[in-house]
Amino acid sequence: EVQLVESGGGLVQPGGSLRLSCQVSGFSIRRIWMSWVRHTPGKGLECVANIKGEGGDKNYVESVKGRFSISIDNANNSLFLQMNSLRGDDTAVYYCGRGWEMGVWGQGTTVTVSS
Amino acid sequence: DVVMTQSPLSLPVTLGQPASISCRSSQSLVSGDGNTYLHWFQQRPGQSPRRLIYQVSARASGVPDRFSGSGSGTDFTLKISRVEAEDVGIYYCMQSTHWPGTFGQGTKLEIK
Numbered sequence: 001e002v003q004l005v006e007s008g009g010g011l012v013q014p015g016g017s018l019r020l021s022c023q024v025s026g027f028s029i030r031r032i033w034m035s036w037v038r039h040t041p042g043k044g045l046e047c048v049a050n051i052k053g054e055g056g057d058k059n060y061v062e063s064v065k066g067r068f069s070i071s072i073d074n075a076n077n078s079l080f081l082q083m084n085s086l087r088g089d090d091t092a093v094y095y096c097g098r099g100w101e102m103g104v105w106g107q108g109t110t111v112t113v114s115s
Numbered sequence: 116d117v118v119m120t121q122s123p124l125s126l127p128v129t130l131g132q133p134a135s136i137s138c139r140s141s142q143s144l145v146s147g148d149g150n151t152y153l154h155w156f157q158q159r160p161g162q163s164p165r166r167l168i169y170q171v172s173a174r175a176s177g178v179p180d181r182f183s184g185s186g187s188g189t190d191f192t193l194k195i196s197r198v199e200a201e202d203v204g205i206y207y208c209m210q211s212t213h214w215p216g217t218f219g220q221g222t223k224l225e226i227k
Contacts (some may be wrong), residue, residue: 035216045164045207045218061215095163100211101154103175105163 002026002104004096009109016086016113022079022096022106029053029072033099034079036070038092039108046092049081050100063089086113117141117210121219127227134195136222138208143188145212152211155184155193158221159204167206168193200226 008020020036035050049060049070058070069082079096093108118141128134144151155168166175168184171191181196195202203226208219 037216044220045209047214047216047218050214059214100214100216101152101166101169102156102164102209102211102216103166103169105165107163 002098004098004104004106006094006096006106006109009094009111011112011114012086013115014087014113017082017084018086018111020081020083020094020096020109020111022081024077024079024096024098027098028074029077029079029098030074034072035097035100035102036079036081037095037097037102037105038090038111039095040089040092043089048094051079083111086111088113116215117144117213117217119208119210119217119219121206121208121222124220124222126222126224128195128198128224129227130200131197134198134202134224136193136206136208138186138191138193138219140189140191140210142213144210145188151187153184153186153191154209154211155182156207156209157202157204158207159201162204164207198224198226 003025005023030053032053036048051058051070067085071080091113095108096106098104120139122137144153153171156164158164167178172184183194205221205223207221
């Protein structure tokens, strides 16, 4: 069964850091693109970052460049999003997904940035 | 970034009646490889989004055939031939031709 399970969300103060994880089962992420998308009431759905399975190519939305870093662990079939210098407008539900086109979604993990 | 504009934003529909959602992009979604990466998603209350349609008109696995997608260039449509109660939710179009991928604002379908 294809399944994506996110974890690592929580409450963090502005300027803080969080590391999101996405455990993938049912397919190998080794040679495909994987993505992080976030959902906020104000801005809706937004593609944050994506990475090619073998780790060579990465893309980031402008608002997170220099603060977020996407990575993969092929051996454990997992995807990560390291989020530093968090701001209030990073508050969102974060989803991992298969491909640029988000063919499969996880259940999401909530990140709240607030003092 | 490519702006995706959906209409209507609210869609009350009688059970068994058809429904249609429009999605327009601010630039062509035809990729250099000739494909058009326009997709449709459904988000039921309390659930994650799930993909219904990919590349304009291909139904994802398990999606009922009452859902269909059409369009080209910058103008796309999702149609539901006969709305059922389980279709209640928010529908989003998304383009992944250009980075960053962008989504429409969402169309909330409800039963009259």
